[in-house]
Amino acid sequence: MTADAKPIFVFVPGAWHTPDTFDIIRDLLRQRGHDTDAVANQSAGAADPSRALRALADQGCSIVVVAHSYGGIVAAGAVEGLGYTSRARAGQPGGVIQVVWMAAFVTPKDKSLLEMLGGNWLSWMSFTTPDDGYVYTTQPTNIFYHDMTPDAQRQAIANLPCHPKPSFLEPAVHEPWREIPVFYLFCDQDQALPLAAQEAFAQTLGNPGRYHVDGSHSAFLSLPEHVADGLVLALTEGLEKTGAGGAGSASGVANRVSQ
Numbered sequence: 001m002t003a004d005a006k007p008i009f010v011f012v013p014g015a016w017h018t019p020d021t022f023d024i025i026r027d028l029l030r031q032r033g034h035d036t037d038a039v040a041n042q043s044a045g046a047a048d049p050s051r052a053l054r055a056l057a058d059q060g061c062s063i064v065v066v067a068h069s070y071g072g073i074v075a076a077g078a079v080e081g082l083g084y085t086s087r088a089r090a091g092q093p094g095g096v097i098q099v100v101w102m103a104a105f106v107t108p109k110d111k112s113l114l115e116m117l118g119g120n121w122l123s124w125m126s127f128t129t130p131d132d133g134y135v136y137t138t139q140p141t142n143i144f145y146h147d148m149t150p151d152a153q154r155q156a157i158a159n160l161p162c163h164p165k166p167s168f169l170e171p172a173v174h175e176p177w178r179e180i181p182v183f184y185l186f187c188d189q190d191q192a193l194p195l196a197a198q199e200a201f202a203q204t205l206g207n208p209g210r211y212h213v214d215g216s217h218s219a220f221l222s223l224p225e226h227v228a229d230g231l232v233l234a235l236t237e238g239l240e241k242t243g244a245g246g247a248g249s250a251s252g253v254a255n256r257v258s259q
Contacts, residue, residue, distance in 0.1 A: 005060035005094065007235055007245070011038040012049060012078070014069025014104070015163040016137055021156070025220040028228050034235070035061075041074050041167070050078040057082050057094035062244040064098045064235050066185075069192065069217065070163075072104030072201075073113055073172050080174040084242045098209075098238025099176050100231065103187040103217055106201035107172040114168045127165070134162040143192045147216040147223075156221065181241040183209035183234040185227065192217040209237045 009029060011022040019038035026036040037056070039049040056063055062084060067075035076099070084095030107116055114121070124139040137143065140160060145153045176182065184202040188195050202208055211230035215223040239245055 005062070006035055007062040007064060007097070007239065008035040008037060008056060009064045009066055009231060009235070010053060010056070011036070012065065012067040012071035012075045013038070013041065014071045015135070015167070016140075016160045017068070018159065018161070020159070021218075022220065025224045025227055025231075028224050029231065032228065032232070034232070039078075041071070048078070049074060050080070050082070053078055053082055053096065057087060057092070057096070060093040062094060062239065062242075063096045064100060064231070064238055065096055066100045066102055066231060066234075067104045068102045068220070069104050070113060070167070072101050073107045075099060075104075076107065076176050077173045079176045079180060083176070083180040084244050086179060088242075095242075095244075096176075096180050097242045097244045098181045098183055098234050100183045100185055100234045101201065101205070101208075102185040102220065102227070103190050103193050103198060104201070105193075106177075106184075106204045108204065109173065109175050110171045112169050112171050117168075133165050135165050135168065136162050144217050145221065146191055147189060148218070148221060152221065156218070177205045177208070181209070181238050182206075183211070183237065185230045185234070186210065186212045187217055187219045188212055188214045190217045209234055 013019060013021055019040050022038045029036050039052050053063060065075050065079055079096045079099060082096045084097045087095040105113060105116055124137055124143050126136045126138045140157045141153050145156050182205045184205060186198050211233055213219045213223055213226045213230060220227045
């Protein structure tokens, strides 16, 4: 595979979610001609996602990393040293051309997710015992999937595992927005991360590409066509900003809203 290899979207799930939560949006993107992959989080017992990203970069892939919710802190660490521009300067192929925070936490270095929550667990997070070591969600229907059909909600909830508590306490290790193009995909009806919080996260990124979807925290399930539109825009802007695949550079980005 060459440095001009086909771009690929790589999805990073949030807390309580696994890679298969992206099956619908991945299938849709493949129907549009795009390659996709999804990685599991180390907190779920998987390998370091940076290994998968590095392998793709070494094959010459131009990578768009799409991080959802808690996955924002995971993706930020996983892309360290894998930016397309820095790899090109070092004579290396491929790399990350864009990081997309999709209703995701943007966490400054050395801050933990719990600190981003103000140091307090949210009302819909629960524990069986103080020493259980896992965090459970008590209102997944309303918090994650409120704009989905009852059948789709039941299916999604049935696949939710518990989530390790320590992952909420570990500090962020990298701020990729200082070296890699970045993009925020807003889920305007989000009940887990309200729009105001998402706007604050986007401000941390500086001047990211932006796209709004009028959907829930899991808009990639309820409004996949709209989310796919935003992700393709992120890909286009990443190619332009990095010059990957022979594209030119973009001078700026505009605020977009799904139609």
